[in-house]
Amino acid sequence: MSHSVKIRSKAEASKIWSQWSVWETVPGLDTSNNSGPQIFPNEKIVEEGSDIMLCCIARKGHIIKEFFLDPPVHVFNHTNGQVGLLTVKNVAHQEVPHISAYCMESCNEEQCYDHAVYIVGKPPDTPKYFSCQTQDMRIVTCTWSQGGDTNLYGRHSPKYTLSEEFSKQTVPCTVSCSEQCSCSWDVGQQRICNITVTVENPLGKKTATDVFDVTHRIYPAAPFQLWEEYTDTEITLYWKHQNKGIELFCQTEVFQPDGKVELHNSSDTHLHYASITLGGLQPYTTYAARVHCGAAKHFWKWSEWSEARSITTKEATPSGKLDIWRQITPVLGGRNVTLFWKQAPSFRANGRSISYEVSWEKVENGSKPESISFSSVYNSTRISIDNHSYRISIVAKNNVNYSLPSVLIIPKATGTEELKERVNGTDDGIFISWEPRHIYDSYVIDWCNFPMLQPCDFQWKRFGPNTSSALINSAAFVPGVRYNFHIYGSVANRAFLLAKKTGYLRELPPLLDPVVEKVELTFNAVTLSWGSYPTNESQPGFVRGYHVYVSPIHEDCSLKGSKKHVLPDESVLCKYTIENPEEKRYTVKHLLSNTKYKLVVKAYTGGGETPIVNFRYIDTPFNSNMLYLLVLLVIVPSLVAAICRWKMTWVKECCCPVIPSPNKSKVLSFKEFKIGSEKVLKISDTIPDMLAVDSKAEAQKLHPWSQLSSTSTEDKIDGHNSSWIYPNENEERDFISTPTPQTHTCFENFAYSSHLAVESDPYQIPERLQASQPELSVVLYQPHYYIDIFNEDAASTPRETAGRKTSPRYISQTDVHCLGRRF
Numbered sequence: 001m002s003h004s005v006k007i008r009s010k011a012e013a014s015k016i017w018s019q020w021s022v023w024e025t026v027p028g029l030d031t032s033n034n035s036g037p038q039i040f041p042n043e044k045i046v047e048e049g050s051d052i053m054l055c056c057i058a059r060k061g062h063i064i065k066e067f068f069l070d071p072p073v074h075v076f077n078h079t080n081g082q083v084g085l086l087t088v089k090n091v092a093h094q095e096v097p098h099i100s101a102y103c104m105e106s107c108n109e110e111q112c113y114d115h116a117v118y119i120v121g122k123p124p125d126t127p128k129y130f131s132c133q134t135q136d137m138r139i140v141t142c143t144w145s146q147g148g149d150t151n152l153y154g155r156h157s158p159k160y161t162l163s164e165e166f167s168k169q170t171v172p173c174t175v176s177c178s179e180q181c182s183c184s185w186d187v188g189q190q191r192i193c194n195i196t197v198t199v200e201n202p203l204g205k206k207t208a209t210d211v212f213d214v215t216h217r218i219y220p221a222a223p224f225q226l227w228e229e230y231t232d233t234e235i236t237l238y239w240k241h242q243n244k245g246i247e248l249f250c251q252t253e254v255f256q257p258d259g260k261v262e263l264h265n266s267s268d269t270h271l272h273y274a275s276i277t278l279g280g281l282q283p284y285t286t287y288a289a290r291v292h293c294g295a296a297k298h299f300w301k302w303s304e305w306s307e308a309r310s311i312t313t314k315e316a317t318p319s320g321k322l323d324i325w326r327q328i329t330p331v332l333g334g335r336n337v338t339l340f341w342k343q344a345p346s347f348r349a350n351g352r353s354i355s356y357e358v359s360w361e362k363v364e365n366g367s368k369p370e371s372i373s374f375s376s377v378y379n380s381t382r383i384s385i386d387n388h389s390y391r392i393s394i395v396a397k398n399n400v401n402y403s404l405p406s407v408l409i410i411p412k413a414t415g416t417e418e419l420k421e422r423v424n425g426t427d428d429g430i431f432i433s434w435e436p437r438h439i440y441d442s443y444v445i446d447w448c449n450f451p452m453l454q455p456c457d458f459q460w461k462r463f464g465p466n467t468s469s470a471l472i473n474s475a476a477f478v479p480g481v482r483y484n485f486h487i488y489g490s491v492a493n494r495a496f497l498l499a500k501k502t503g504y505l506r507e508l509p510p511l512l513d514p515v516v517e518k519v520e521l522t523f524n525a526v527t528l529s530w531g532s533y534p535t536n537e538s539q540p541g542f543v544r545g546y547h548v549y550v551s552p553i554h555e556d557c558s559l560k561g562s563k564k565h566v567l568p569d570e571s572v573l574c575k576y577t578i579e580n581p582e583e584k585r586y587t588v589k590h591l592l593s594n595t596k597y598k599l600v601v602k603a604y605t606g607g608g609e610t611p612i613v614n615f616r617y618i619d620t621p622f623n624s625n626m627l628y629l630l631v632l633l634v635i636v637p638s639l640v641a642a643i644c645r646w647k648m649t650w651v652k653e654c655c656c657p658v659i660p661s662p663n664k665s666k667v668l669s670f671k672e673f674k675i676g677s678e679k680v681l682k683i684s685d686t687i688p689d690m691l692a693v694d695s696k697a698e699a700q701k702l703h704p705w706s707q708l709s710s711t712s713t714e715d716k717i718d719g720h721n722s723s724w725i726y727p728n729e730n731e732e733r734d735f736i737s738t739p740t741p742q743t744h745t746c747f748e749n750f751a752y753s754s755h756l757a758v759e760s761d762p763y764q765i766p767e768r769l770q771a772s773q774p775e776l777s778v779v780l781y782q783p784h785y786y787i788d789i790f791n792e793d794a795a796s797t798p799r800e801t802a803g804r805k806t807s808p809r810y811i812s813q814t815d816v817h818c819l820g821r822r823f
Helices: 624-646 648-655 696-701 713-719 798-805
Strands: 003-005 024-026 038-040 043-047 052-057 064-070 075-080 083-088 098-105 113-121 128-134 139-145 159-164 181-186 192-201 204-213 224-230 235-240 248-255 261-268 274-278 286-295 309-312 322-331 334-343 355-362 370-375 380-385 390-397 406-410 420-423 430-433 442-448 458-463 469-472 482-491 494-504 518-521 526-529 545-552 563-566 572-578 585-588 596-604 616-619 691-693 723-725
Touching: 038 098, 038 113, 052 064, 052 098, 052 113, 064 075, 064 083, 128 192, 128 204, 139 192, 159 181, 224 286, 224 309, 235 286, 235 309, 248 274, 261 274, 274 286, 322 390, 322 406, 322 442, 322 458, 334 390, 334 406, 334 458, 355 380, 370 380, 406 494, 420 430, 430 482, 430 494, 442 469, 458 469, 518 616, 526 596, 545 585, 572 585, 624 648
Parallel strands: 043 113, 420 494
Antiparallel strands: 003 024, 038 052, 052 083, 064 098, 075 083, 098 113, 128 139, 139 181, 159 192, 192 204, 224 235, 235 274, 248 261, 248 286, 286 309, 322 334, 334 380, 355 370, 355 390, 390 406, 430 469, 442 458, 442 482, 482 494, 518 526, 526 585, 545 572, 545 596, 563 572, 596 616, 691 723
16 A cells, blocks of 8 residues: 655664654555556465454555455455455364455456465474484484474475584485484484474474484394294294394293293393293293394383294193093993093193093903093093993093093992982072082082083083082073083092082973863863873973963953962963972862853973963853752742642642632522521522431431421430431422421531531530420521431441532531431
């Protein structure tokens, strides 16, 4: 921009200034019309995080139309006609390596446009880990870490220079940087050095310094050309190095077969090579070794490692004994002994090829031993022996010699078996315990990893004399498989069975439900049988018992003596528990007759039972006892009542004759004739069935319908001298009433006597009224008395007589006494 300047001055020792000069104006671009707009600063390296101000000046007579940055950033923009200002705070490095500024005047010509580029970067970091060292005390190499990225590249990238402060000279070396930077040069005879490294870019400059004695910065070269000498237990390792005349201290690293690392130190005093002897090694074992060295005096750093050397020691006699065990199976006439062997932790083959030799002989008579050999791929064999005691020996053999023998004594066959005790499994294994005895020097537990297969992967494990329990675990153990364990006490190569154990890592529910083979039904009970259900090793758990579930089809169950069991669908079953797994028969009682039930039998183990899915359905029969009771209480009385109703008349006449009502009797349907207030029946109005007379003589003289005999009844009654007279049914006569006193005959219905054989004597003579009463000339009847008149000479039979006794004869029915003669 155009600007004006004035100036004044004063003497150095004076305090008085001179007068100001006149203003001197320097013309700027704003007064020029030769080019387009211009941006200041025109090009610049901007430090990340700093603030910058940009200015754009238009030509004379023009104004700024646009002034902006790309990529866009937050700016403070101020444009005033011919001048534009942009202020950027805290400049950041964007995805693009630079920022562009654009300025445009209010015209469309090419010269109306200008732009500038600004690169955002960082100043260099101070070199880290700057140090210098030498391998031969002549060539010095300095190394350092170049630090973080400055985001400046090409001609703006950092530049490194090294200088020696004592000589004030630049170090003549070429810097190379990859993971770290380095620079090497020849120091000649100089021993003390003060080296400064300087790194510089457009945004700054940093330095680092290292002062050192060359003899204290010796970094030896790595040993090379390694070779060895070895026996079965020692290795002597040799190597060469390049650092002539420098006393070195070396370290040998030995890799053991088990992965452990051992370090062995040695001093290098030879001029041409160095060596170290490694002892205490295992025969026929491969080791790896490597070496590095450092200055013995003024140690600075270890050299790089040499190339690793692999060395195998020589063979030797096998060390230790084999771990052997056996499995005895009785057979006819003897035993089959399966022998197993494995290399114990203390056993070492110490050779390239290994084989095994098994021999056995009787203990008693010292018979000639038998033997057999096996290659290294075998770890078991089977031999057959009789029931005597045998000594069995197994040795390992390599190309050098035999190992010490491992011996087992097989005792005589005893045939004793002990019961198995159940043991519990955990997530970590199966816990086994036993009662220790001081007479044994060790204990052995054997088992099969796969008890359902053949071979079963037989395993065994030994324990010390002070052990009384063990947690047996194996990667082969799975839930739902029963494992059998034998615990032995061992002394003097003889093993004695102490206990048998059996258990599961974890019990599972039974795979199959019991199959009900037989169902016995009564009207109120059902008996279920499932005799063939197995409870042996095939089950995934120890069968502890059974559950019997019963329920009616369409309702919940509530049988007496059961427990409720609620299914997931909230239906309720009756549950019965059988705790003896060998009891495979159960009777469910208190059922209802003629009812449909669903039932199921489930076995349960320590792992529970499977969900209830399928039911068996039964129908209880009808209760026949109830049918009998129904017959007795309902049908029989109904039948009796029907028969009685059918024979009601006969029953009434036999048991309880019906007393006719006198008012309804046809006897009273005669012509009305009264004596006082009482109706009187005239005999002439009736047709009598029979007449009784005192004697045959009188019957012959008496006309039944004219005049009745007046013979006194009381004179003849004691002699039972009376007869029945049956008149002709067609005869009808009227009794003529006369004013003169007459004696009349009274006819009686025997059935009307309610006191027969209880209160009345059949031969009692009723009270006779005086015959002198002229006003009573008609026979009257009193119903609660009667006289049974028999005539021994009568022609009628007893049957006829009985018939007549039960037949009603209606003559007169009044409540007054009968007067006159009684027939």
